[in-house]
Amino acid sequence: MAKIRHETLGLTDEQAIDIYKHMLLARKLDERMLLLNRAGKIPFAISCQGQEASQVGASFALNREEDYVAPYYRDMGVVLAFGMTAKELMLSAFAKAEDPNSGGRQMPSHFGQKKRRILSQSSPVTTQLPHAVGIALAAKMEKKDFASFVTLGEGSSNQGDFHEGLNFAGVHKLPVITMVENNKYAISVPVEKQIASANVSDRAQSYGMPGVTVDGNDPLAVFEEVQKARERAANGEGPTLIEAISYRFKAHSSDDDDSQYRESAEVEEAKKKDAIFSYAAYLKEAGIMTEEMEEEILTDIAETVNEATDYAESAAYPEPESALKYVYEE
Numbered sequence: 001m002a003k004i005r006h007e008t009l010g011l012t013d014e015q016a017i018d019i020y021k022h023m024l025l026a027r028k029l030d031e032r033m034l035l036l037n038r039a040g041k042i043p044f045a046i047s048c049q050g051q052e053a054s055q056v057g058a059s060f061a062l063n064r065e066e067d068y069v070a071p072y073y074r075d076m077g078v079v080l081a082f083g084m085t086a087k088e089l090m091l092s093a094f095a096k097a098e099d100p101n102s103g104g105r106q107m108p109s110h111f112g113q114k115k116r117r118i119l120s121q122s123s124p125v126t127t128q129l130p131h132a133v134g135i136a137l138a139a140k141m142e143k144k145d146f147a148s149f150v151t152l153g154e155g156s157s158n159q160g161d162f163h164e165g166l167n168f169a170g171v172h173k174l175p176v177i178t179m180v181e182n183n184k185y186a187i188s189v190p191v192e193k194q195i196a197s198a199n200v201s202d203r204a205q206s207y208g209m210p211g212v213t214v215d216g217n218d219p220l221a222v223f224e225e226v227q228k229a230r231e232r233a234a235n236g237e238g239p240t241l242i243e244a245i246s247y248r249f250k251a252h253s254s255d256d257d258d259s260q261y262r263e264s265a266e267v268e269e270a271k272k273k274d275a276i277f278s279y280a281a282y283l284k285e286a287g288i289m290t291e292e293m294e295e296e297i298l299t300d301i302a303e304t305v306n307e308a309t310d311y312a313e314s315a316a317y318p319e320p321e322s323a324l325k326y327v328y329e330e
Contacts, residue, residue, distance in 0.1 A: 013288040023052040026077040047250035048076040053275035054244035057219030061226035070119040070132035070150040073109040090312035097318040126156040129165035136176035147175040147233040155186020170207035175233030183248035188261040204241035216244030
């Protein structure tokens with residue numbers, strides 16, 4: 001009997017279902033955070049909806065026990081796959097003292113957790129790319145078998161840090177994988193007004209590395225390309241640029257009105273390719289997930305999101321004087 005698709009990529013049935021669970025948890029957490037923001041309970045939310053397949057598919061192709069990740073602000077799927085919990089992400093959204101990213105100091109979705117090798121990010125976009133390249137340089141200098149993985153939006157691929165980071169990585173053949181999550185909009189600017197080349201991945205050639213464009217709504221397609229890139233990194237063959245094409249279902253952030261720059265019909269058309277549904281359909285067609293299992297997963301995730309929300313909402317805020325910590329040497 002011929003192998004089904006996830007098996008040909010080396011994924012077990014359990015791993016294929018686990019990808020779905022992580023995608024769905026990211027979606028349900030995101031939906032809850034947007035509701036909490038509208039209810040005035042959290043100050044800010046920035047949505048990953050429409051990009052979960054790229055984020056989770058890529059993460060599963062990495063060594064999540066050893067590799068480092070430099071995510072961008074929309075990457076809830078990545079940090080969940082690297083081990084952050086729903087409770088930790090909710091603590092960050094509510095800016096509570098237990099927030100592992102910053103102790104309630106930083107905006108939500110500015111991830112960072114040393115024990116899970118998630119690099120802290122700063123608010124200016126694209127700054128995470130040279131950081132990831134630096135981690136890859138350390139791997140090469142110390143002759144250690146880990147890679148770094150960095151994500152960014154296609155708007156960020158037009159910043160100076162993108163050029164400097166990838167140029168350096170290419171020259172020194174560093175084990176860094178760069179994934180551009182092309183969701184078609186840099187806040188309000190559509191991709192055709194951002195980039196003159198057909199694809200962001202076309203730029204890879206000038207940095208001396210392979211570049212590939214992949215369907216970001218297909219977690220297995222993204223997994224396959226990141227898996228190849230990780231093998232190249234392990235073999236000392238240097239960096240890879242991957243462009244995952246998807247679509248941002250929600251406004252840029254909770255402070256943005258996307259009706260000012262795109263038609264609702266365009267958004268609804270994009271939602272027809274929602275990976276949450278198409279990947280669930282694949283799992284059922286492959287005979288590894290039943291309707292009953294799907295319902296069970298939905299119920300479990302709803303409970304997880306409810307528990308995380310309740311815990312974070314009732315958790316303590318940081319002491320006001322703690323704002324002075326970590327500023328000067330004590």
